[in-house]
Amino acid sequence: MSMSKTLYISDLDGTLLNSSAEISSETQKMINRFISEGGYFSVATARTVATAVPITQNIAVNVPVVLMNGVCIYDTVKKEYVKIENIPFESLTEALSILHGFDLSGFMFSINGNVLDTYYENLNSEHAREFYEERTRKFGKLFIKTDDFLKCTDKNIVYYSVTDRYEVLTEVYHALRNIRDIHIDFYRDVYREEYWYLEISSSHASKYNAVNYIRNKYGFDRIIGFGDNLNDLPLFRACDESYAVENAKEEVKNAASGIIPSNNDNGVALKICGYC
Numbered sequence: 001m002s003m004s005k006t007l008y009i010s011d012l013d014g015t016l017l018n019s020s021a022e023i024s025s026e027t028q029k030m031i032n033r034f035i036s037e038g039g040y041f042s043v044a045t046a047r048t049v050a051t052a053v054p055i056t057q058n059i060a061v062n063v064p065v066v067l068m069n070g071v072c073i074y075d076t077v078k079k080e081y082v083k084i085e086n087i088p089f090e091s092l093t094e095a096l097s098i099l100h101g102f103d104l105s106g107f108m109f110s111i112n113g114n115v116l117d118t119y120y121e122n123l124n125s126e127h128a129r130e131f132y133e134e135r136t137r138k139f140g141k142l143f144i145k146t147d148d149f150l151k152c153t154d155k156n157i158v159y160y161s162v163t164d165r166y167e168v169l170t171e172v173y174h175a176l177r178n179i180r181d182i183h184i185d186f187y188r189d190v191y192r193e194e195y196w197y198l199e200i201s202s203s204h205a206s207k208y209n210a211v212n213y214i215r216n217k218y219g220f221d222r223i224i225g226f227g228d229n230l231n232d233l234p235l236f237r238a239c240d241e242s243y244a245v246e247n248a249k250e251e252v253k254n255a256a257s258g259i260i261p262s263n264n265d266n267g268v269a270l271k272i273c274g275y276c
Helices: 012-016 025-036 049-055 089-100 126-139 166-176 207-218 230-238 250-255 267-272
Strands: 006-010 040-043 065-067 072-075 080-084 106-112 115-120 157-164 182-188 196-202 222-227 241-245 258-260
Touching (some): 006 207, 025 040, 025 267, 040 065, 049 065, 049 072, 065 207, 072 207, 080 207, 089 157, 089 166, 106 126, 126 157, 157 166, 182 230, 241 250, 241 267, 258 267
Parallel strands (some): 006 040, 006 222
Antiparallel strands (some): 065 072, 072 080, 157 196, 182 196
16 A cells, blocks of 8 residues: 655744744754655745745755745746736726725735746835845845836736735725635734735635645645644645644634644644654
């Protein structure tokens, strides 16, 4: 009887990454040993290729990764996108028209071929400036300034992300949620709890759909997932087993098969290697 083919797939921020947004040396060693012995490992994150790949470069990830909350699947070995979900033009223009009315400082992403471009209109908010400066300084990420996102709608737009306080974004969320053919993720920032993320993508883009695609395309019999935040709930629904780190939101813990040590205590790697 042949053994089942199992994939372990983890969220990054708040789950695999510690509170310094890094993968500890202990986690790197344990997961690399697991992979070297024939195991399969990947990640499913809200991050883009520009930051997810450098952050995981010291782990021998051997299955394509889920990026931007399921907007795309990227093969880190071949350095190419396996699957991309664009936001439909009419839905995008309707959403942007509403967003302009709230005077928000967000970022819009396009993928053309294997090139990811990130657009912004202004850096008026503190969080937008921090995002821009951290990505530029730490990862060398390039941003494109535009005076109007609506001028960029011919660029295969895949994602829009804005961060602000809950009381600001909750009104925006309610204004957007009835637009057809879009998916909205709305969840608290892992690193600064006073901020929330609101992210828009195609209705076909989710960690759930992306993980199921990976299951079918690469022939996995079982998938075991790890997460901490609300945007990991779709990931959990796609998995045969799911584990929340100790620092996870209560809703995520309630949806999980079990609880493992926190992101600062190498919980994911310990579970993968059978130590907890």
